[in-house]
Amino acid sequence: MPVSFDYLARETASNLWRNRLMTIAAILTVAVSLSLVGTSLLLRQGVAHATTQWQHGVNVELFLKPSVSDAQRHSITQQVTQLPYVQSCLYRSKLYDYNEAKHLLSPDEAQSLSVGTTPSSLRCVLNNPSEAQAIAKQFNGYPGVRNVASPIQAIKTMESVTRVLQVVFLALALILLLSASVLILNTIRLAIFARRREVSVMKLVGATNWFIRVPFMFEGVIQGAAGAAVAAAVVVGVHLVLDALGNSKTANILYTMRVSTHEVITTTLVVLLVGVLIGSIGSALGIRRFLDT
Amino acid sequence: MISFENVTKDYKGGTVAIRDMSLEIDKGEFVFLVGSSGSGKTTFIRLLLREEVPNHGRILVAGRDIANLSQWRIPYLRRNIGCVFQDFRLLPNKNVFENVAFALEVIGRPKHVIASQVPQILDLVGLSKKRDSLPGELSGGEQQRVAVARAFVNRPLILLADEPTGNLDPTTSQGIMRLLERINKTGTTVVIATHDSGIVDQMRRRVIELDHGTLVRDQARGVYGYGT
Numbered sequence: 312m313p314v315s316f317d318y319l320a321r322e323t324a325s326n327l328w329r330n331r332l333m334t335i336a337a338i339l340t341v342a343v344s345l346s347l348v349g350t351s352l353l354l355r356q357g358v359a360h361a362t363t364q365w366q367h368g369v370n371v372e373l374f375l376k377p378s379v380s381d382a383q384r385h386s387i388t389q390q391v392t393q394l395p396y397v398q399s400c401l402y403r404s405k406l407y408d409y410n411e412a413k414h415l416l417s418p419d420e421a422q423s424l425s426v427g428t429t430p431s432s433l434r435c436v437l438n439n440p441s442e443a444q445a446i447a448k449q450f451n452g453y454p455g456v457r458n459v460a461s462p463i464q465a466i467k468t469m470e471s472v473t474r475v476l477q478v479v480f481l482a483l484a485l486i487l488l489l490s491a492s493v494l495i496l497n498t499i500r501l502a503i504f505a506r507r508r509e510v511s512v513m514k515l516v517g518a519t520n521w522f523i524r525v526p527f528m529f530e531g532v533i534q535g536a537a538g539a540a541v542a543a544a545v546v547v548g549v550h551l552v553l554d555a556l557g558n559s560k561t562a563n564i565l566y567t568m569r570v571s572t573h574e575v576i577t578t579t580l581v582v583l584l585v586g587v588l589i590g591s592i593g594s595a596l597g598i599r600r601f602l603d604t
Numbered sequence: 605m606i607s608f609e610n611v612t613k614d615y616k617g618g619t620v621a622i623r624d625m626s627l628e629i630d631k632g633e634f635v636f637l638v639g640s641s642g643s644g645k646t647t648f649i650r651l652l653l654r655e656e657v658p659n660h661g662r663i664l665v666a667g668r669d670i671a672n673l674s675q676w677r678i679p680y681l682r683r684n685i686g687c688v689f690q691d692f693r694l695l696p697n698k699n700v701f702e703n704v705a706f707a708l709e710v711i712g713r714p715k716h717v718i719a720s721q722v723p724q725i726l727d728l729v730g731l732s733k734k735r736d737s738l739p740g741e742l743s744g745g746e747q748q749r750v751a752v753a754r755a756f757v758n759r760p761l762i763l764l765a766d767e768p769t770g771n772l773d774p775t776t777s778q779g780i781m782r783l784l785e786r787i788n789k790t791g792t793t794v795v796i797a798t799h800d801s802g803i804v805d806q807m808r809r810r811v812i813e814l815d816h817g818t819l820v821r822d823q824a825r826g827v828y829g830y831g832t
Contacts, residue, residue: 318709509695509706515653516758517683518710519676 322526323533326502333498334534340494341538341586342545344487349546349582351480356570356578357553358473371443373450374430374457377405383455384431391435391450396442400435408432430457488589491538495531495593503527503601510601520602528594535590536583543579550575605631605762605793606652611661613647613817621647622658623817629795631761634788636804637797638828639814645797648814649766652795653685654678666761683711686755686763686792690770692747694739700726700750701735707754721757729753729783745776749783756787763787765796769803777803801828 327334373391375384384402392400403411409429413421437443443461450456503510513523550570557569606629613622621644629635637645650656651663654670662669670681694703701722708718726732729749739747748768755763765784769777781803788794798804804811804827811826812819 315712508693512693512695512706513710514679515682515687515693516707516710516754517679517681519679522710522712 319526319529323529326506326526326530327533329505330498330502333494333501337491337494337498337534338538338541340487340491341535341589342541344484344491345539345542345582345586346545347480347484347487348585349542349578350549351477351484352578352581353546353550353553353570353575354473354480355477356574358470360570371435371437371446371459371461373433373435373446373459375432375455376457377428377430379431379455387450387453387455388433391433391446394446396438396445398436398438400433403432403434405429405431488585491535492589492593492596495534495590496597498534499527499531499594499597500600502530503598507601523602524595524598527598528591531590531594531597532587533590535586535588535593537586538590539583539586542586543582546578546582547575605629605633605666606795607662607664609662609664611651611658611663613651613656613658620817622651622814624661625817625819626661627812627819627822629793631793632788632791634785634794634807634809635796636807636809636811636826636828637795637814638799638804638811640799642816643814644817645814646766647817649687649764649795649797652762652764653687654681679711683758684761686758686760688748688751688755688763688765688768690767692739692744692751692771694747694750694754696739699736699738700731700742703739703750704753704757707757711758725753725757728756728786743776744772745779748772748776748780752780752783752787756792759790760792762793762795765794765798767798767800768796769798769800774802778806781807799828804828 373387375387388400388402391397405426408431409424409426412424412429435446437446447459447461450459510523554569606627608625608627611622611625612620614620637648639645647656651658652665652670654673657671661671663671665681666684668681673681695706698706704722704725705718708721713721723732723735726735729752731746731749731753734742734746739750742750748771752763752768763784768780768784772780777800784794784796785807808825808827811821811823811828813821813823813826
């Protein structure tokens, strides 16, 4: 059953125009919900990046007392590097740590620091990051060791925080997606109701169900796609803003969470696809009742 | 062309609309279906259009049992059956030409076919000069002519009319009947459900009378009421 493009365009345009308020509502709902979906997808990729970066980086830091002697330092270094699960260690001098601390802390806090009181440190990469606990146990309280720190805890906290955020985002997005489909369904129903005379005449003279259905489904698809396009723009915008922030020095967590252009494109495509799907499913459900003979 | 074999149709709640009806209507016949309101005339037409499915029995249209028709074939059945109603059912925002063309458009006929067939049929129903008028600008008789044109433009095998003159005065009704007769002469089977005794008595065609869903009379050259 060929449906001519001319006919399709004409019918769809007039339907969209007749229900323009509902159309706008449906498009906006799709836009908001898909923006949330897209952003949470980006966030998830960013977190994945950040955590792997940390896992490939330093796993455990042994801070040495400022008063540590060279002999103590040598012995500690030797013992740590000989542990089977330690891959490599790097010694950072007091001066290096002082500069780093100054960079990380606020100016007020940094003022109370001096090179002399800053601990030097050994930063080790482990074969298995989960062994950080064992090192902490062994070296806490060891002569010359001030304390053992591991960012594992920080990673875990960040992971659980982002996991909650993701769940909240996705739940919100799902609810909104559902309401978007219902809105589209309702818009289509209104459109059909407005044209029930035409639909009944079409059925009377033997138009196939697909012929009747296609313009309305196309309308739903356009609503879904338009909303998705807005959402895709939001996703790209969020990405650009985060990227700009991550490249400035102040926010280095964002820097570790940066995602590639490739990932942004994939996310955008997913968002568009979901929009079109919602549009077609919503409209297909909306029409069903009117086509039962 | 149309064959009912022991057809029964009842609705939920126990109303029997058609009771064990058997009849034959041949190709090219002109038939009146008469009976008081609620006698089952409209159900008869809805069954033929496959808007209803019988509970028992078979309905054959052009040799095919339409009760077993799969859903997607129903539109193709309806392309072979033109239909006219008491309330015309024209689209108020389309003009005469567009209303008739719509019937061809929605079954996917190409533009050049529409451009040649619609003027032909408008000529047949005598509305060539009003092709650009909207239905609201036409008289009842003219609107019914547009409806007949729309029903016939696809050259269906069967033309059904449900009270086609119900809203028209006697003179206009006669005009519509003459039009239906002309269509009948082209070989189309015409079935008219009516309680317009005037036209039935005047035309003396086959009369099938229903009463409470039962066929009570089938007369070759009948009148509306009993007698003759």
